[in-house]
Amino acid sequence: QKEVEQDPGPLSVPEGAIVSLNCTYSNSAFQYFMWYRQYSRKGPELLMYTYSSGNKEDGRFTAQVDKSSKYISLFIRDSQPSDSATYLCAMRDSSASKIIFGSGTRLSIRP
C-alpha cells in the first residue's frame, strides 16, 4: 500500500462548480497536511496547511483533515479557469523533516 494515495484524474468541471479533491494515507503518524498547486513545468505552490484534524478556510479554499479515517480533502468554491492545474496533497510526521507527496490530481475548469 502506498503511503499517500491520490486519484490522478483528470477531473473536468464547469466554471463556478465546487471541486472536491481527496487523498488517503496509511501512516497514522502524519500530523502536518498540505495542499500544493502545480502548473505545468512549474514548482509546487503552497495553498493550504493544516495541523492534525479539523477544517481550515482561506478564501475559496477549504482544507479538511479526518485523522480517524486517514483522509484529507480540499474544496474549491466558485471554481475559475485559472484554477486549472495539478493539485498535490503532501504530509509529514513530527519526527521526519521531509514531506511525502501524493501523485497529484489534474483539474480542468471549463469556461
Added chain:
Amino acid sequence: EPEVTQTPSHQVTQMGQEVILRCVPISNHLYFYWYRQILGQKVEFLVSFYNNEISEKSEIFDDQFSVERPDGSNFTLKIRSTKLEDSAMYFCASRSGTGNTIYFGEGSWLTVV
C-alpha cells in the same frame, strides 16, 4: 514575498557528465531539501539538509548525488556522472526552523542525452 530561487532553469548535458544545480533558499530558513519529478510522475523526495549535514535521504539519493551548502546563501545538488534516467525536474525547497510548511522553487529541468 521571499522565494526560493533556482539556477539554471534548464540544462542539457551528455550522459556521464557532472551537473551542479544551484539554489538560494529563503533567507533565515534552516531546513533545505531537494526533490525531483520525472515527467508525468509524482514529486519524489531526494534529501534533506539541516545544520550543515544530511538529515534524511531517500533510496534515489545514491553515491552519484551529493549536496553542499558552500556559503551562507547557496545550496547545491551535484550529480557526479549523469544517466539518462536522471532526466527530470529538480526542485529545491526550504523551511524555517519554527514553521511546518515547505516552500519550493520553480525547478531546474535537467535533460540527459
